[in-house]
Amino acid sequence: MNVRQSCTAAAGILALTLTGCGGGGAEPAAQAEVEPGYLAVADDTATAEGPVTVQVDYDSQEDGGLDPQLATTARSWSLFGLVYETLVTVDAEFGFQPGLATSWEQPDETTYIFTIDTSAQFSNGRALTVDDVAGTLERLKDGVGVWAGQIGPVDSVETLDDTRVQVNLSEPYTPFLAALANSPAGILPMEEIESGQVDIATEMLGTGPFVMESHRQDQNWVFSRHDGYRHAGDVLITELRVDIVGEDATRQAALREGSTALANFSNVDALSLLANSGATMYSQQQSDFYYILINGLREDSPLNDQDLRFALNAAIDRQALSNSALAGESAPTGVTPSNLPGACDPADLPSAGVGAEGAAGLIEASGYDGEPLDLLVYNSEPVLGQMAQVIQQQLEAAGVTVNIEQLDTAAYYERTHSTVPGNFDMALGWYAGYGDPAMVTRWWNPDIAGFSAAFAGSHEDLNGLIDQAAAESEPAAREQVFTELCHTVDEYSEMVPLVHRPGIVGLNPDLLTMDLAANEGYGDFLRYLPTARPVSAG
Structure with missing residues (x-):
């Protein structure tokens, strides 16, 4: 099986020494925060207005x-959050700040009262109302999207x-505010949706800083400033x-030549290149993380053995995996994402x-008889193949033969x-980590997640800890629950967290200056783009 390499210049298989390598130029170095929590801050002396071009690796691919x-x-x-x-x-x-709610209070563990900024207006000129807020949250809780599960046990919403x-809420749910902070919980123009004036699946009408002017799938998005x-x-x-530009090398060239002000990269080699x-x-620490699935549900599989x-x-x-x-x-x-x-x-962790x-x-x-195990990766993210090689070497050193299979994304899923x-032994992939430690843990309960029932059992003790982590609000007690939860996941070893998925961001300082957080919970490297400042080259 030929697997693409971690280092651009590498032609052979990954060295058994498990050392890191770069693709030329200076080796990446640890970055200091310029201000607490930030890798970069916008230069407030830059006051020019003007257009900006950004390049990203892929477009939104949503059934809805x-x-x-x-x-x-x-x-x-990230894209929807601009609108x-x-x-x-x-x-x-990871503290909470006002958005469309100027303030909020929690009179008890299951009640939240939000005061809404009714000076906000949608880009059609209509003022935001509390009915838009209540209607949006009702629509979200009754919907079928992933985020309906993340906002938790919402019982009712009232103005x-x-x-x-x-x-x-029907029961305490500590991640509630964190779930409200991501764009799937963005407030919608419910009056226009309910009247049929707006088809929210094909049009965007928000109160945010930008207005979508056009979208060509897998090509580009164009936004204008929302003057209201x-x-x-x-x-x-x-x-x-x-601009949607799939190849890392093309985005690198655009950043060098100044045809884009900002770009992201999936390959850490971009730091040195x-x-x-x-x-x-910049290397932004994200709560997203890579995992290995170890499927113990197939009959007659040696992986039925938890030991x-x-x-x-x-x-x-894990550290050697990161280094290599x-x-x-x-x-x-x-x-629970460590950042x-x-x-x-x-x-x-026990392991x-x-x-x-x-x-x-x-x-x-354990009595393992040497039967080869397959390790699946999908080829749209090359680093998974590189990680698979490192894991293959580590497991072979422990006496286990591993065959790597690279598949297209559809075949993988x-x-x-x-x-x-x-239909697999092991598989590599990654999860979004979100903005609260309890949120991603819900996928470890197949009764909630659904999809994880293909490779993970439903365990009463683990499910209880997942529920407890979501309900506990006292910090010290919460940390103790997280410790026990992490240990239990580690011992079952079905969905095994490995290392964080770093976010690599490049900025052309001749074109743009902006804030960039050192840690990000929702993969949103465009989070501070609305307050970024264009810079005139030269």
């Missing part, structure tokens, strides 16, 4: 079209007066063009203390998610 409530990908969240506003937003420390909306936006004086980008290009490169699954888990050296496949621009994580407040410490020799001993003691049980 442009309906933000049905959005499932980080790129959709739609949420009740609250997250800051660089109290012309400026206040009350949300009643209540903070329009802070928006200096008059026209925003987002563009080190001397004049672009400023063997745990031994395979323990044989994977991700040039050290990542870090190990447990099921979020209160998350468990991955160094304390972390076993070591390579101990893992080999556990594999031998057909094998891993479409049938119960899934």
Whole structure:
């Protein structure tokens, strides 16, 4: 099986020494925060207005079209967030700040009262009302999108007066505000939707800083400044063009030559390849993380043995995986993303203390007979093939033969998610980590997630911890629950978190200056674009 390499210049298989490598130029170095929580801050002396072009790796690919409530990908969240506003937003420390809600109170564990900024207006000129807010949240809770599960146990929504909306939960749910802070919870123009004036699947009508002028699938988006936006004086980008450019090398060239002001990259080699290009490169820690699925649900599979699954888990050296496949621009994580407040410490996981020799001993003691195991990856993200090679070497050193299979995305999901049980032994992929440690843990309960029933069992003790983590609000008690939850996931070893998925961002300082958070919970590297400042070259 030929697998694309981590380093651009590499032609052979990944070196057994498991060392990192770069593709030329300076080696990537750890980046200091210029201000607490930020890798970059906008230069407030830049006051020019003008157009800006951004390049991103892929377009929104949503079954629900442009309906933000049905959005499932980080790129959709970023693009939709340019038009739609949420009740609250997250800051660089994952604290909550006002959005369309100027304030909120929580009179008890299951009641939230939001005061709405009714000075906001949709881009058609109509003022935002509490009915838009209540209707949006009702539509979201009754919908079929992923985010209907993330906003938790919303029982009812009611308007109290012309400026206040009350949300009643059926039980305590600590991640509620974090779930409201992402664009699938963006407030919609319910009057126009209900009257049929707007088809939200094909049109965008929001209160946010930009107005969508056009969208050509897999080619580009064009946005104009929303002059009726209540903070329009802070928006200096008059026209925003987002080009969809699938190849990393093409986006790198555009950044070098100045045809784009901002671009993101899926390959960490971009840090070194563009080190001397004049672009400023950033490695943003994201709560997204890579995982390995170890499928113990197939009959007659050796992976039915939990002890063997745990031994395979323990044989994977996360830091070596980061150093080799991700040039050290990542870090190990447990099921609660380690860059979020209160998350468990991955160094304390049961598997972390076993070591390579101990893992080999556990594999031998399990009675594993040497049957080769397949490891699936999808080819749209080359780093997965690179990670698979490192894992293959680590497991072979522990006495397990691994065959890597690279598939297109559709074939991968057909094998891993479409049938119960899934038709595979092991598989690599990644999850969005979100903005609260409890949110992603819900996918470890197949009764909630649905899709994970193809490879993970439903465990009463783990499901109880997932529910407890979502309900607990006292910080110290919450951290203890997260620790126990992470340990339990680690011991079952079915959906095994590995390392964070870094976000590589390049900025042309001759064209744009902007804020960029050191940590991001929703994969939104465009989060601060509305307050970015164009710069005139030369």
